Amino acid sequence: MIYKAVMGICAGLLLTGCAEDFGLDQHGRKVTADSLDSQWLIINYWAEWCAPCRTEIPELNALEDELKTRSARVLGVNFDGLQGEDLKRAAQAFDIRFTVLADDPAPRFELPRNDVLPVTYIVDADGKLRERLVGEQTAAGLLAHLQRLRGE
Template sequence: MRGRRILGLAALATAATLALAGCTTDQLALDYGSGGNKNYVAGDGSVLEIEQDQRTQKVEFEGVTDAGLDVSSEDYLGEVLVVNFWASYCAPCRVEAPELEKLSQKWSEKGAVFLGVNTYDEPGTSLAFARTYGVTYPSVIDAKTAAVQLAFAGTVAPSALPTTIVLDREGRVAARILGQLPAASILDAIIKTLVAEGEK
């Protein structure tokens, strides 16, 4: 992603898409659930799973977390990586945060790790969200460059907030949940399948 002159326009386009995909108030969260026409793209909780032999190139990204630590996709190779795209203003993001944290704790040291991608907030706001909702896994601050969002655009784009994308141990997109988790058990089952792939 470094040095690409196309980053500016593409980042703005992606950021605009994700901004529209979010929600600014709890009323919009209700509209999100009902499918109301409120000028944003609402995820419907649909689940896309990609068979192992149909997965394409690995996703490569790098960024800085809300705690100021450098991270990259290379750090997670060999483990299943659950990437959750979110923002603090998004009510469905707030609803699913505790469920994601529970799954993060369940799979810690068992072959899967979690990483948030904050598409809107400054580090302080992101950290405050984590404290409020008890989220312990890190989040990349991606609001200014949209670099992480762009890294996924060539595979299965995070076209709504929230979106959860799961990478297999090779860093390839294996599943996407568009919108709020319909049930934690669905993501849990996806993770279990992908962790098992690496144990065969």
């Protein structure tokens, strides 16, 4: 009986440690799986050459502020795959205040490839893609999509 309980606890501990981290952000800090798991994610792809991306970023900054108490986060991904100092410089130039992932999370969430920018994906708390939005978004529009999908 005790043996089974100990084995169950050990298995649970091993499984909780299996979630792979998300890599680094635009500041070179590790983005842990614990910090994002069980949250809804608004994942936005952007590029320096994308004019609508430039006007969308302030909306995403405002949305990130709005979501702090709602178990949801905004994440950015540079479409051109910038890394390190190049990513940091671009994120600063755009005044991005939400987390920008250096590693593309598309494989993790099975996001379809997209060749049009900007594009935003909404991923639920279980890691399932719920919506793909092409084109410039607003904070109010994204919040409405999120509330509808969550049944709020």
